[in-house]
Amino acid sequence: MISITEAYVDSLAINASAMKNGRDLAKKKSFPMLGKSADESLIFGECKGSGKEPYRCSVDFVKPEEPVFRCSCPSRQFPCKHILGLMYAYALGSSFVTADIPADIVGKREKAEKREEKREEKKNEPQGEVSPKKKKTNQAALLKKIAAQLEGISLLEKLIHQLTQAGLGSLDKKTLKTLEDQSKQLGNYYIPGLQIAFRGLLLEIGSANDLKDKESIYSAIVENLGTLHTLVKKSRDYLSARLDNPDSPIDIETTLEERIGHAWQLAELKEHGRVRSGAELVQLAFLSYTDHARGEFVDEGYWVDLNSGRIDITRSYRPFRAAKHMREEDSVYQVVMPQELFMYPGEINARVRYEEAALRDAVTGDYVKIRDAAHRIFPDAIKQVKNQIKNPLSEKHPALLLSYAEIRRMDNEFVIMDEQGKAIILSDVAFPDRATTPLIPLLNKEVVHHQAMLVIFGHDMETNRLRVQPISIVTSNEIIQLLY
Template sequence: MNYLTESYVDGLALNGAAMKNGKDLARKNSFPKLRKSPDGELLFGECKGSGKEPYRCSADFVKPDSPVFRCSCPSRQFPCKHILGLLYAYTAGQAFDTEEIPPDIAEKREKAEKREEKKKEAAASAGSDTEAGKSKRKTNKNALVKKIAAQLEGLDLLEKLVHQLVQSGLGSVDAKTLKMLAEQSKQLGNYYIPGVQAAFKQLLLQLEAQDNKETIYTLAVEQLTLLHTLIKKGREHLIQRMADPDMPMDTETTLEEWLGHAWQLAELREHDRVQKETKLLQLSFRSYTDEARGEYVDEGVWMELQSGHIHITRTYRPFRAAKFIREDDSVFDVIQPTELFVYPGELNARIRWEEASFRPAQPDDYVSVQSRARSSYPEAVKQVKNQIKNPLSDKQPVLLLAFDEIQQSEEEDLFILLDPQGKSLVLADLPGEQERTTPLLPLLPKEALKGQTMLVKFGHDMKLNRLAAQPLSIITPTEVIRLQY
């Protein structure tokens, strides 16, 4: 099982604590019995626990894309630390004795195979897999109309709150006003518009900030523009859908998501937003807190090696349930999803997959990334500006740029990125980013600062009052140097 690497096991862990606990079990030799089946597809063993009886755990890779994990412990986290420890022991090269598959696991395998056969028979009776996959699901029109009516009512409430804020003037907003608006904004949670509600909460958080007033008001005006557009376009879209419930959903922009629609994988498949035989390499990763949504967010930036598209993965972990949701982490292998689902979006569409195989990244992969980089900064900047003109679009898109060299301006203490034609682009740490990355550039090897490729995040620099780009990573022919972590 060449795909079973330490980074693969890291990706299975729900969070950093589970990862650490699993590694500690393997390091402390907590497994008196380590076994594997003759074909190597099943790993199983016993792990010392707090009681007299050890915990019996196993990892079944009879289907590598969808392994099955089992453990006798009572942990609500899954995979638990015992399963992770078993896998870490294997990746660390600890000795696994060969033994026949235990009868209970063999019986469970047999039952699983029968269930799979029944599913195939059911699919066959409903028609071919292709036609079944493309068949449109029936819409409950009455329920949809009721939901839309509630959403329209919620947009009316939002409009009143925004008008109330604007009429009183941003300069007159005090702590008492913000507290009152925050209480009123909670009502938006009753109208199925969580994205809109989060946008209004973000405005209130901006006005609460103790930063420079000019910066606060600039951000607040941008957020008010977003809210105004959401009210206008959202209302138009919902009214059209109420009049015609069979009207197709908007699969080109993020409007549906703003209005609270959670895309199901079956819907994405129905709208042909699924790709096969793709290969992905992660170029950057970060975790941050979204106070407006009340969630932790794990965000990865990936390149689709065949097309060169830059995609984003996001795992949302609500504060209250964070410990029960798997925490994403950096990935250094090339991932090959069985199916790649692409959400509606623009430059950096969100992606997701259910099953995937892993392989170590090779020099050819890094060279492939470099070959996809944009070599003309004016064209890249034009594309970015065209996107951010739309209030509903992502204001900080990510692009891959080829660069000739990085220069530092002593007068302004700025870093300048030069493209192969000599055109320049200012590098700066963007507002809202938790980690500063530009100060790390002088610490890199000289060979990494010339003739390479840089992944950058564009945004409006308030101090410079111009478009700037924050470096996220540098890609060389042999590695990805990550500046954000």
């Protein structure tokens, strides 16, 4: 017998609009026919559409952990609003008539069973002693691609030169538009990461020109311009070395390949040993934001691994043009146990990804593990952060879990103190548009002392000091998310 709740259906919707449309169909009783199999492993129905014929939809729970959604509508959304409406109708208690499983679904189930049998047979076939050969790289194609990348880098250098020659203070909208149009040519040279970095700089300059106090953010723009210059230089050196020696291995330790534009495939990460098993992840924070330079919506989660204490990041991208057809990520409140956890190259906070995972509810012991994994001595954590951010190409806002003895107000600012009395100032340094520090006075007194806090570091250029933005607080029995 299947169990469908409204929360479960909500989790399947690709966005809030799909969720609303599905609920509306159920509430407006747009299903003249609702049926279920005798064992309740299948629900199906007919939904009124714009045409003469109704849309036929079904949800097959023959494998409860892998439900199969089917609908005759032409929508590219998956699951579509008709399937969501069908499940909402079931969750809200609509009457479903017990009926025979439709013949077409019986046929599809049989085909699926045969495919599964073939997979099992292939899996159980005895393997020969000779392991399959590793796929050989097409060296000629690789050399051609690298040569094109180097050509694109030369073009990017010319655009940067035009930018700096004109002077940041004198750049008007027309000049920026011309540079933006010229930067589109970079799309022909297999360097999308570098193209995005340059476009981001142009957008930043454009936003500064709209402000009255331009000087307030020009120092940040100059710093980003310097970072882009370093990225271009290191990219050229790296690619030139690979052009001279195409057998040299791809860089799997730093983010350079990704910043040039390489999109890591899971098979690649696994081939290079960048996968771990046995992880148990708890989400400490989640946010969605718009990356105009990429032309994508980004869903980002901050996670702690209960077994290693690592703080990892999940990040999924939804291009503007296809966003309505892609499922939005959301906050997760259970412990996630991935079958395999794939790790992208990175530093303090590596990006991770998983395909299949089991879930369980968090228990008190989990929160204790998280608190025990926090850094107890602030200078040690600060040293680790400084070692990362002094590299021009490193992430400038690393996240760490800090154990604090007290949250205190000092000189009109909030600080967290470690057990040795060392203080770090709390400030909205990483996400100024999502202020979390003003939430500190609203915390219960119970969490002001001896808890753990997930923070994101940032460098305050005016004071030349590191500050941290509070993201979440972990107590002995809960996670208080300040960013979600």
